[in-house]
Amino acid sequence: MKNGHMIACLAMLLGHLVVQLPASFAQDRAFESPRPYLAVDANGLGEIYARCTAGGTLVYRVADDKDHLIDRFDWYCSRFPKKLYLISVGWTKGRPDIAIYRPNNHRIAGVDPKKQGEFDLYFNGQHVRQFTTQQLVDLGAALKKPSGEHHRLYPDNAVYADFTFQGYDGYNARESGGSGYFSFRMSKGNIVLIDVATGKVVTNPYPGSENRSERQDK
Numbered sequence: 130m131k132n133g134h135m136i137a138c139l140a141m142l143l144g145h146l147v148v149q150l151p152a153s154f155a156q157d158r159a160f161e162s163p164r165p166y167l168a169v170d171a172n173g174l175g176e177i178y179a180r181c182t183a184g185g186t187l188v189y190r191v192a193d194d195k196d197h198l199i200d201r202f203d204w205y206c207s208r209f210p211k212k213l214y215l216i217s218v219g220w221t222k223g224r225p226d227i228a229i230y231r232p233n234n235h236r237i238a239g240v241d242p243k244k245q246g247e248f249d250l251y252f253n254g255q256h257v258r259q260f261t262t263q264q265l266v267d268l269g270a271a272l273k274k275p276s277g278e279h280h281r282l283y284p285d286n287a288v289y290a291d292f293t294f295q296g297y298d299g300y301n302a303r304e305s306g307g308s309g310y311f312s313f314r315m316s317k318g319n320i321v322l323i324d325v326a327t328g329k330v331v332t333n334p335y336p337g338s339e340n341r342s343e344r345q346d347k
Contacts, residue, residue, distance in 0.1 A: 172216045177227060179215050181206055188215065188227060188254075199224060200254035207234045216297045218309050218325065221253070228252050228325035230294060230311055236287035242272060247290050250311070250328055258328030265290035268332065269315030291316040298322055298334075310334075 171178035176191045177199075188200040206213040211232035217225040229251040236245070242262035250257040266272045270290035275283040283289065295312040310322035310331065322331040 168212075170213050170215060172227075174217075177215060177217045177225060179213060179229070181213065186213070188229075190225060200227065200251075202251070202254075204231070206231050210234065211294065214294065214296065214311075216325075218297070218299075224253070226253055226308060226326075228297070228308065228311070232294070236275075236283040236289060238284040238286035240287070242266065242288055242290075245288070248294075250323065250325065252308070252326045257326065258323075260323075262288060262290045265292055265315075268313075268321050268330070269317040269319045271316040295320075297325075 167183075168181050169178050170181070178189055178191070180187045180189065183205060186202040186204060186206060187198060188202075189196040190199055211234060213232070214230040216228055218228055219226040231249045231251065233246045233248055245262045246259045247262050247265050249259045262272070270292040272288055273291045274288055275285065293314045295314055298310040298312040307324060308326040310324055313321045313323070315321060319332075320334055322334045323329070324331075
């Protein structure tokens, strides 16, 4: 019995490892494989989530019996090196107001920065605005070629804008009375806010801070 029990336990362990192994290598293989990496991304509270598959992206609201489909998109967002971000910022006509930041994780060598999208914004199922690599450079991001993690994911002659996506800015949303902003820190150190519903850019959101000029909206 002891030997049989040990064999059974070993079989279960090996079965678990076999199932888990592909997931542990998903990041390394995502760029090489033409098959999309299936994933779910949720907002901070977890009641709104996006399911990304080869067929597109579906946004749901968690419910008691069956989750409610809210928005449907025909695009797929890969997860590396940056992943999709979504947040519910209020309610309109019985549905949650959902803002989505969709990064472009695909690069083609030799593309003009003015024609390469860095990310797209969506609000309540509608496309709001795309920002190109050059637009981000003009806002303070450095134009870079792949190195380190990006070198593994992007072609050698590709370019990208160097910035950090910081998530949702609710403080400035209360000040302006709007739906809020996505916050970005450029490689030069300046903060840029982008209205989640309109795509309008705020280049100097904190005019009272040291070494910052007056607030400017674009």
